[in-house]
Amino acid sequence: MKNFKIAIVFIIALFAAIILTPNLSFAATHDAATEDTLRTAVSEAVSGDTINLKANIALTSNIGITDKNLTINGNGFTISAAEGFQVVNSDGSLITAGANSRVTLKNVNLANAVKYGAQAYNGGYLVLDGVTISGCKFGGVLVNAGTLEIVDLTLYRNGGDNNNGIELAKGLGIDTGDNQPTIRMNGKLTSTEDENVIYVAVNDNLTGFEVENTEDSEYKLYINDGKVVVADEENNILYESNKKEGVTVEGETFTPNHTVTVYLNKKTVKISVKEGTKLTKKQVEDKIDLKALGLDKYKIEGFYSDESYKTAFKFDETVTKDVFIYAKLKSTAKVDNTPKTGTEATLAIAILTATASLVGISYLRRKEY
Numbered sequence: 273m274k275n276f277k278i279a280i281v282f283i284i285a286l287f288a289a290i291i292l293t294p295n296l297s298f299a300a301t302h303d304a305a306t307e308d309t310l311r312t313a314v315s316e317a318v319s320g321d322t323i324n325l326k327a328n329i330a331l332t333s334n335i336g337i338t339d340k341n342l343t344i345n346g347n348g349f350t351i352s353a354a355e356g357f358q359v360v361n362s363d364g365s366l367i368t369a370g371a372n373s374r375v376t377l378k379n380v381n382l383a384n385a386v387k388y389g390a391q392a393y394n395g396g397y398l399v400l401d402g403v404t405i406s407g408c409k410f411g412g413v414l415v416n417a418g419t420l421e422i423v424d425l426t427l428y429r430n431g432g433d434n435n436n437g438i439e440l441a442k443g444l445g446i447d448t449g450d451n452q453p454t455i456r457m458n459g460k461l462t463s464t465e466d467e468n469v470i471y472v473a474v475n476d477n478l479t480g481f482e483v484e485n486t487e488d489s490e491y492k493l494y495i496n497d498g499k500v501v502v503a504d505e506e507n508n509i510l511y512e513s514n515k516k517e518g519v520t521v522e523g524e525t526f527t528p529n530h531t532v533t534v535y536l537n538k539k540t541v542k543i544s545v546k547e548g549t550k551l552t553k554k555q556v557e558d559k560i561d562l563k564a565l566g567l568d569k570y571k572i573e574g575f576y577s578d579e580s581y582k583t584a585f586k587f588d589e590t591v592t593k594d595v596f597i598y599a600k601l602k603s604t605a606k607v608d609n610t611p612k613t614g615t616e617a618t619l620a621i622a623i624l625t626a627t628a629s630l631v632g633i634s635y636l637r638r639k640e641y
Contacts, residue, residue, distance in 0.1 A: 307331055307354075317342055325380065330354035334363045338370035338396070346380020346403075357386050362445065365389065365414060369396035376401060383407050388439070389430070392418025395451045400425045401459075411436035411471065415481075416443050417451040423459040427469065435465040440481045440500075441473035453478070457493045458486040461502055461511075469511035470500045472519065480520035494526035501526055507546040532556070532595040535579065536572075539565045545591045553587045556597065570601040 298320075302313035305326040313323045319341040328350045344367070351366050364387025369375035376399040382389035389405035389412050392398035396418040405412040406428035413420060415438060427437045440453040455470070463469045472478070483493040483500055491510075492503045498521055500513040507529050532543040534556060543559050545551055556575065562568050575585040576598045585597050 304329070311335065314342065325349045325351075328352070331357065331366055333358040333360050334365055334368055336363065336368040336370050336393075337373045337375050339372045341374040343376040343378060344380065345378045348379055348381075350381040350383055352383040353385050359386060362443075363387075363391070363393075364410070365391040367391070368393050369398040369418060371395045373397065375399070377403050379403075381406070382412075385409065388412065388414040390414075391416055392420050392453075394418060394446050394449070397421070399423060404428065405430060411439045413438045414441060415439065415453040415455060416441050417446045417449070417453055419454040419456065421456045421458050422461050425459075425461050427461070427463040427465070429465050431468070435467045435469075436471050437463055437465070437469040439471045439473055440478065442477040442479070446477065453481040454484065455481075455493060455500075456484040456486065457489045457491055457502075460490045463511065466511060468514065469502065470513040472500070472514050472516045474514075474516050478516065478519060480522070483521075483523035485524065493523060495521050495523040496526040506544050508544060530591050530594050532591075532597065534560065534575075534597045534599055536560070536562075536565060536567060536599045537601060539567065541565075545595070547591060549591060550588050551591050551595065556587075560599070567601065569603060569605050571604050573600045573602045575599055 300317070300321045302317055302321060302323045303326050304310035304313045304323055307329055310323065310325070310329055314335060314337060317323060317340065322343040322345055325344070325346045326349075330352050332354045353366065357364070364385060366382050366385045366389055367375065367377065368391040370393050372395065374397040377390060379402040382403065382405045384406075385408040387408065387410040389408045390398055390400070390403075391414040393414075393416045398413075398415075398418060399421045400413070401423035403424070404426045408430040409432065410430075412427045412430040420438065429435050430437060438455065440455070442452065461469070472481070483495065485492045490505050492507075494501050494503060496509075496512070498515045498519075500521070500523075501509045502511040503509055503526065507527075509526070527547050529544040529546055532545050532551060534541040534543070541560055543556065545555075553575070557572075560572070562570060562572075574581070575587075577583045577585045577596075579598045581598065581600045
């Protein structure tokens, strides 16, 4: 009975906590197929809600989001600037994550903005996941004293005479405060253009910025001689930013690759390995495709440090310079040692018998003469 009373009291307390907690809410979804319904959804949504696009939408002015954590799922549709787009308070971006907000754009195309496709402004946090940006007149993304997290972003040409992908800035309207632009890589960034994929603004209040990487990110952001570089999963530099003197840059320093060359008879395989890491046997084996090399009738017997195959190569050692490995190959072609039987054997005996007969006849003829 005592335990029953305790259970009743606990249940009552739990319901009271739920009823009396004003900020407790459940995530909801909102649909939007027009500019008006999208604006209404953004206005009515609360933190944690998701807005699903049901059609392409052309905006007549910027949509700014503050003090909310929202997800806009484009479902493959496009948000673009309508003809006559109005720039309000200097914001010509299509979507802006403003102060105290976290805005996630998923599976959406941003196109033809009069300034930028999206903006992270003054402490706002913008996540781009499955997003493409193209044809925006100033640039793809403006990181304006806010934070940009890249999960999956594809950039096409954006900007004026020069391409401008992701711009790091602290605009003239943000004269005070400690907010500085930050880019966090949490996946993959690709661009059809090589120039200014990341651009450091040179004509504003920018005094510093930061680049970060999540532990499992496929691509990485590094600092190399004051520039931001984007490296792929094999640590090859894909894109490099410009450099602004007097700007403090925080982030992990880029460590270059060394080349591992594997010799397989007259064929070679080259592998890029980050300096300071350990080279494993599996890492090398995974890069060797004997069939693609035309060596499918061979197997690898071992890896050596010399072309005479006398010294076995030592794996699991730290790479500090270019490495050369010699793979010893062995043919897998089968040799047919099966004894001849049946028709083949009979034919062979017949040939031998005929040959012997001819030799004998020739000998007898010579003896008669």
